[in-house]
Amino acid sequence: MYESYYGLNAKPFQLTPDPGFFFASKWHKRAMSYLQYGLSQAEGFIVITGDIGTGKTTVANSLLAEIQDDIFAAQIVTPKLSPDELVKMVASKFDINTDGRSKAEILKMLEVFLYDLSTQGRRALLLVDEAQNLPLESIEELRMLSNFQLNGKPLIQSFLLGQEELQPILRAPNMEQFRQRIVASCHLAPLTLQESKEYIEYRLHHAGWNGVDLFSEGAYERIFQFTRGVPRKINTLMDRIMLFGFLEELKSFDEDAVKEVIDEVKAEMFEPEGGAPSKEPAAYDEHPQDKVMMTPKGNVIRDSKYYIDMLGELVDALDDAISQKVKMSQYVDKLMKKKFKTYIRLKADDKKDSQE
Numbered sequence: 406m407y408e409s410y411y412g413l414n415a416k417p418f419q420l421t422p423d424p425g426f427f428f429a430s431k432w433h434k435r436a437m438s439y440l441q442y443g444l445s446q447a448e449g450f451i452v453i454t455g456d457i458g459t460g461k462t463t464v465a466n467s468l469l470a471e472i473q474d475d476i477f478a479a480q481i482v483t484p485k486l487s488p489d490e491l492v493k494m495v496a497s498k499f500d501i502n503t504d505g506r507s508k509a510e511i512l513k514m515l516e517v518f519l520y521d522l523s524t525q526g527r528r529a530l531l532l533v534d535e536a537q538n539l540p541l542e543s544i545e546e547l548r549m550l551s552n553f554q555l556n557g558k559p560l561i562q563s564f565l566l567g568q569e570e571l572q573p574i575l576r577a578p579n580m581e582q583f584r585q586r587i588v589a590s591c592h593l594a595p596l597t598l599q600e601s602k603e604y605i606e607y608r609l610h611h612a613g614w615n616g617v618d619l620f621s622e623g624a625y626e627r628i629f630q631f632t633r634g635v636p637r638k639i640n641t642l643m644d645r646i647m648l649f650g651f652l653e654e655l656k657s658f659d660e661d662a663v664k665e666v667i668d669e670v671k672a673e674m675f676e677p678e679g680g681a682p683s684k685e686p687a688a689y690d691e692h693p694q695d696k697v698m699m700t701p702k703g704n705v706i707r708d709s710k711y712y713i714d715m716l717g718e719l720v721d722a723l724d725d726a727i728s729q730k731v732k733m734s735q736y737v738d739k740l741m742k743k744k745f746k747t748y749i750r751l752k753a754d755d756k757k758d759s760q761e
């Protein structure tokens with residue numbers, strides 16, 4: 406509706422997770438790196454958790470969009486699936502007909518399918534979204550699936566994405582065997598104020614906006630305050646703000662305009678009594694160094710800013726190390742694939758020679 410008024414060629418704030426609109430914030434970039442790292446490991450489980458609407462499905466879709474042909478990826482979004490239903494669902498995602506078959510039969514077919522895939526030099530990846538809905542026994546079933554191997558090489562790898570409730574499930578004492586198979590995990594946090602601003606600008610530009618300064622600094626702060634940096638909330642609010650701008654014929658937005666929309670939206674939303682129960686994001690705490698920080702034993706940490714900066718640098722260095730490792734593994738992967746192809750070719754030549 407407002408697109409043509411602002412010279413846009415697409416809706417900039419749609420709610421569907423679209424890899425084309427992927428914005429690589431620090432956390433999203435890290436989550437992508439973990440997933441790519443996991444892919445290069447070709448075994449075990451990768452777990453990505455995050456608050457509601459922070460972009461888990463978007464990250465998964467972005468990964469799927471760039472996956473190569475040698476990986477057969479299947480994505481399942483789980484309501485509360487029992488172990489048997491889960492096995493059925495996994496099999497059907499791999500195009501196995503499960504009609505009228507017992508669980509044992511389906512597992513056998515799944516195993517044969519995974520072997521075949523492996524002999525073609527391919528492998529299977531299972532992306533389980535909304536994994537917080539899975540009962541413990543179903544997660545355990547996933548672990549059993551990860552036991553399918555050929556010459557010591559796992560035939561299937563799984564990524565679990567879920568809201569925060571997934572964390573206590575995985576921490577349960579009887580999940581130790583599962584935990585030991587987790588090769589990497591990461592938590593998606595909401596965007597900071599600066600990232601929220603960049604996110605909004607990114608989406609607008611991606612939808613064809615080529616002006617500057619559509620929003621004042623105060624307007625961005627209001628948006629951040631209301632949405633707390635959660636991308637889905639930003640999208641919903643931004644859609645309303647843009648519509649308001651179109652109806653009021655605004656060429657730019659100041660704090661008051663944004664406040665007016667927020668007041669309207671608040672009145673319409675079914676927020677729980679006493680406001681939304683979300684937590685203050687750490688990034689909203691703009692000057693953590695001003696607080697008195699203490700060790701667990703109560704000693705005051707002097708010069709805490711120094712330690713915060715140092716930890717920040719350490720996190721960045723670890724991120725870089727992961728990216729390097731991913732690149733390295735991808736390179737080794739490529740080499741292995743080449744070798745495998747040469748091996749198959751030579752074997753075929755040998756066979757031909759011996760037949761002649």
Ligand SMILES: Nc1ncnc2c1ncn2[C@@H]1O[C@H](COP(=O)(O)OP(=O)(O)OP(=O)(O)O)[C@@H](O)[C@H]1O
Pocket residue numbers: 418419420421422423426427428429430433455456457458459460461462463464568636637640
């Ligand atoms: N990094 C990102 N780049 C672009 N858009 C994003 C990003 N992260 C989230 N979004 C947008 O935010 C909205 C919510 O994202 P998504 O559905 O991926 O969240 P989620 O964490 O899977 O939510 P839920 O907990 O409800 O499953 C979508 O409209 C998506 O387009």
Ligand SMILES: [Mg+2]
Pocket residue numbers: 461462463534535
């Ligand atoms: Mg999701």
